Amino acid sequence: MVSRKKQAEDILTMMSEHCTVKFCHLDGKVDILKGHWCNECWTDEVFLSKNSKQKAFHIGSNSLCCQHVQSHYQLYKMQCARRKIREHHHAVPHDIVRAQQDAKKNTK
Numbered sequence: 189m190v191s192r193k194k195q196a197e198d199i200l201t202m203m204s205e206h207c208t209v210k211f212c213h214l215d216g217k218v219d220i221l222k223g224h225w226c227n228e229c230w231t232d233e234v235f236l237s238k239n240s241k242q243k244a245f246h247i248g249s250n251s252l253c254c255q256h257v258q259s260h261y262q263l264y265k266m267q268c269a270r271r272k273i274r275e276h277h278h279a280v281p282h283d284i285v286r287a288q289q290d291a292k293k294n295t296k
């Protein structure tokens with residue numbers, strides 16, 4: 189039933205395994221969603237006091253998760269370095285990619 193497609197390791201340093209979560213809204217509506225918890229947002233009390241829990245839950249593909257990981261890039265970078273995992277290019281914010289490219293150009 190559950191496909192055992194291996195989750196990208198780099199994403200798992202920041203997010204939970206793929207799981208199914210039921211969200212009950214105040215108006216009685218229930219959403220059943222499949223996705224990943226962002227470990228950072230999930231444990232961030234300030235974030236959770238301003239947003240619903242659902243905001244810490246990310247549905248969709250790896251690349252969408254990567255886009256969210258960009259907002260925690262400094263931490264992601266550290267996690268990857270510690271575990272010797274390559275950073276996913278989708279998880280690197282554009283301005284940093286550009287800065288790296290510029291740095292390469294300048295060394296030539």
Ligand SMILES: [Zn+2]
Pocket residue numbers: 226227228229230244256260
């Ligand atoms: Zn997050």
